[in-house]
Amino acid sequence: MPDYLPATAHQPFGQSLNSQVQVQIFRHRTTQQSLMIPAVAEPLLVLIVSGAAVIEERIGNEEWTATPVAAGDFFLTTSPLPYEMRWQTESDGGFEVMHVYLSQHLLDLAARDIVSCPDGVQRLREVSGERDPEVTGLMRSLYHEVTSNPQASSLYLQGVGQALAVHLSRRYGDGSEPSKRMNALPAYKLHKAIATLQTGMDSAFSLERLASEAGMSVSHFSRLFKKATGRSPSQYFIHLRMETARELLLESDLSILNVALEVGYASPSYFAQLFRRHTGITPREYRRRS
Structure with missing residues (x-):
């Protein structure tokens, strides 16, 4: 994400680019310059850690969709195409967000365990600005591990990431037939x-x-x-x-x-x-x- 965000609109705060669970934390200021979010193989989870803002999203030339968010709200994005995002913060202090990518391996394990998808990849539905205490708790555990330790534990990140993948599979599977693996870059x-x-x-x-x-x-x-x-x-x-x-x-x-x-x-x-x-x-x- 640091490569997609305008340099004047964000401050990287912490990250762990583990191959199974990637965590990146940012402090944002308002930007009217839209930015492109990459379309990778894994779903993107975004938790609003602190502050409040109105986040706008769109794919291609579609109309912007605006979502007011505050601390504790989260997004789950599974777009197969790059999409645009911009935001307006509620105050000059900006707001803090955490981005999490779970590897396809962790998601596959959860799908096989929870919904018996041996030959396909479970589809997850899109979520914009909803609240889920379990998602918040697990993501805040990742946040604490990354920000409280000079070297985040890969084992800890993978354990929490697997629990998060299981919860997403249980609650946010869209109920459709298993899909083929997305042909995209991890x-x-x-x-x-x-x-x-x-x-x-x-x-x-x-x-x-x-x-x-x-x-x-x-x-x-x-x-x-x-x-x-x-x-x-x-x-x-x-x-x-x-x-x-x-x-x-x-x-x-x-x-x-x-x-x-x-x-x-x-x-x-x-x-x-x-x-x-x-x-x-x-x-x-x-x-x-x-």
Whole structure:
């Protein structure tokens, strides 16, 4: 999620990118700039930890759906397509949220145990801004483990994650026939690919390396990455570079030449051309207007 949220609208507070249970915590401020939430294989759980806001969501060019939320409310999203989100906080203090991805392995175990789905994947229904004391309690256990320990216990996260998967299977299964496994990139592999892009931002782009780290062919990885993010891997790499450049222009005293070098462009004119294509204005105009 840090790669999809506007830098000026959120503050990462804690995370544990375990391959079975991924936890990310953010403190948000209001943003009218919509952001794309990736479409990965696993459902996304979001708990409002503190504060209040009105959250708007939409897929494609559909109408925005607004949901007022406060601490204790949660979302369960299983969209097979990337979708847009924006929010208006109730106060200047913003609000704190926790995002949790449970691995497909944990969800499969729960489905087999609870609803006998040996050959398929149980469908979970969409939830927007509802309350469930058991979901809240289990997610707050994950929150406490991540925020209270320098190194969160993988065993603890997996135990709580499995209990959460069982509860979701019992209460939020949509009752339809088992579905085929979603042909999408697992969240863990998506985050690993993005981390590789971020650490190599000043280096040449290598699609082969990303595909190899994900254990996939180049064509299969490219297709699933674009399905998850709405951008090809190379387009997403440029997007990351431009977002980093925007942040550097706002928050540092680096010259435009040095900003270009920081994000991997030796030619200031080429950097300015890409930046304008990305933002609609030149780096100099962006810094001056901001």
